Amino acid sequence: MGSSIRRTDLLALSNLRNDGRKPDEIRRMRVQLGPVSNIGTDNSSETAGGSALVEMGLTCAMATVRGPIACIRRSDELPTQAIVDVIIKSVPFASSGGDRRITNPNSDRRFIEMSHLIKRSLEATLLLQLFPKSRIQVTIVILADDGGRLCCAINAASAALIDSGLPIKDILCACSAGINISSDTTLIDLNRQEESSSHGSKSGAVHLPCAMLPQRGTLVLSQCEARISNFQTLDRVLEAAMAGCRVVFDIIQAAVRERASALMQLRNGQGTVIDSFAVA
Amino acid sequence: MTTTTPSSSSLSIAHLVIPGQVIATSSSNNNKSDRFLRGHGTYVESSSNKGNEERLISSVCGIIHRVNKLITVIPYNESIYKGNVGDLVIGRISSVSSSRWTVIISNSSCMKDAQLPLSGVHLPGGVQRLRTKQDSLNMSTFLNIGDLICSEVHKVQQNDGGSLSLHTRSHKYTKLENGILVKVPSCLIARRKSHILSMINNKIDVLWGVNGNIWLQRANTTSSASASASDTIADLQEKMRLEHSTTPISLEIRCILARLRNSIECLRIVHTMCTPENTESVYCKSLQLETTMHTTQIANMLLPENIILLTNEFRS
Known part of the structure; x- marks a missing residue:
């Protein structure tokens, strides 16, 4: 009876995951650059230098970037470089599944931790020394959460930075990876079910979000709270996550190139009007 | 090699x-x-x-x-205006502090606010002297919070994250009143020799701020009846400005201003360079279409199908 399939198994017999993906396949990812107008009326605060909406499967995050602007407090200013402020929020209806607690994002520890992690990753990406005594403000809103919200938030922030035209070292890409203990295969871009499933392991599901600068090959973030039995396993999971980051990079790159060439053609008087512009 | x-x-x-x-x-x-x-x-x-x-x-x-x-x-997307010395910028006073004004010049609050020092403006009457304590107390009577000004970039402070300091020490640069402000991304404004132009048979003055703010106003008529021989140039300027800001705008000029504003808005929506030439051609085309088709009234210019129609020639 060893081959009986339970619904909680992460990999079915056909070696496909619950949502029909292969183990090394990321969810459908969509990147929309500039959903927020960068022209505001005088009294509206709904403007941003750059913005991006990133969907990874059912997880969705929107990021807006403002900056370089003046620091709120004089004492926050650094004489040699800019500071990065990351504000992360979640809409009340974001969470999928049973977890529908009403949390205050200002005091929720998971959000505070996330904003710290994103801040550190962005600091590693931005060329901050070009803007001394100023502040770059990144606001991220989680619109839907189906697992992997940290990665989705980082990807959204990264795309918004590109859209704002702030100088960065490389496109920051993030992807998570985990491991299916029972068949010992690595999975990438985990959804909520895979994140929370602890089937077959005593110490909870392995979930390792990782962010890297793919063109330089630098790892800027990796976080793992689960217990992993040996170094080889960790290496494999990390390797899988990095492979996922490279796939994410290709998607962001394609979106950025498409947007840039469309906008530049329009400005030079070629090309056709993109739908989003025709909305008056 | x-x-x-x-x-x-x-x-x-x-x-x-x-x-x-x-x-x-x-x-x-x-x-x-x-x-x-x-x-x-x-x-x-x-x-x-x-x-x-x-x-x-x-x-x-x-x-x-x-x-x-x-x-x-x-x-590709220069949403952030990076100042260059000599640029004409249009901004709004956001605060008055001792000996300087703070001016918002970015459309999307994506850069630090610019500074306009007291020494960078002409005192009323055009007298040249050191600024006294009395002047700094009177600063809010010269320019108050919320006033729109056009000014020139005097200095770009590189060691301060590129914050700008402005000056208005020319008769060209004044407080702006009685007109329309249009905002576009700064990348759609091209640098040119002159940024203050008369358009539509010299009926309208247009100030093309390099930071993306465009100001439309009725052309200043030079025939100020109240000018007397004893007036200095500064007095004349002041009188002209007051006259301009207090005289109501006629309906005809109002229509031209509104149509011009919508022409620029059309160009912004399709992300085409907002040059005077492009604006004028959209303006003329909308006039033509109004007489032939009776569809593009000023208010209807910004309907999506009309925008596409009006800006057709800019896309090949």
Whole structure:
């Protein structure tokens, strides 16, 4: 009876995951650059230098970037470089599944931790020394959460930075990876079910979000709270996550190139009007 | 030849680069003449593992612009206005502090606010003297919070994250009243010789602020009846400004202003350069269409189908 399939198994017999993906396949990812107008009326605060909406499967995050602007407090200013402020929020209806607690994002520890992690990753990406005594403000809103919200938030922030035209070292890409203990295969871009499933392991599901600068090959973030039995396993999971980051990079790159060439053609008087512009 | 620039071999094609893409490499142990110069939008990184190779890497997404050895990348979406000395900018006073005003010049609050020092404005009456304590107490009577001004960039403070200091020490630069402000992305405004132009048979004065703010107002008529021989130029200017701001605008001029404003708005929505020529051609086309088709009234100009119709000629 060893081959009986339970619904909680992460990999079915056909070696496909619950949502029909292969183990090394990321969810459908969509990147929309500039959903927020960068022209505001005088009294509206709904403007941003750059913005991006990133969907990874059912997880969705929107990021807006403002900056370089003046620091709120004089004492926050650094004489040699800019500071990065990351504000992360979640809409009340974001969470999928049973977890529908009403949390205050200002005091929720998971959000505070996330904003710290994103801040550190962005600091590693931005060329901050070009803007001394100023502040770059990144606001991220989680619109839907189906697992992997940290990665989705980082990807959204990264795309918004590109859209704002702030100088960065490389496109920051993030992807998570985990491991299916029972068949010992690595999975990438985990959804909520895979994140929370602890089937077959005593110490909870392995979930390792990782962010890297793919063109330089630098790892800027990796976080793992689960217990992993040996170094080889960790290496494999990390390797899988990095492979996922490279796939994410290709998607962001394609979106950025498409947007840039469309906008530049329009400005030079070629090309056709993109739908989003025709909305008056 | 140690510098390899694979991306700029043909000058006619604009090369799009993404952040992190390597634009050029050179080995720095050779003679210095072969090396590139790092421009805006790029950074240099020397990789230690392959000898003394230096790599020039793009830091923004945009097209490569090359002048001899200087390689710059121009971002596709210059939402952030980077000041240049001498630019005409239009901004709003956001606060009055001792001896200087703070001016918001960015459309999307994406840069630090500019400073206009008390020493950078003409005192009323045009007298030239040191600013006294009394002047700094009277600052809010010259320019108050919420006033719109046009001014020139005096200095770009590089050690302060590129914050700007402005001046209005010319009769061209004044408080703006009785007109329309249009906001566009700063990348749609081209630098030109003169940024203050008369348009539509000299009926309208248009100020093309390089920061993306455009000001439309009725042309200043020079026939001020109240001018007396004893008036200085400064007095005349002041009188003209007051006259301009207090005289109501006629319906005809109002229509022209509204149509011109919608013409610029059309160009912004399709992300085409907002030059005076383009604006005027959209303006003329909308007039033509109104007489022939009776569909494009001023208010209807911004309907999507009309925008496409009006800006057709800018797309090939």
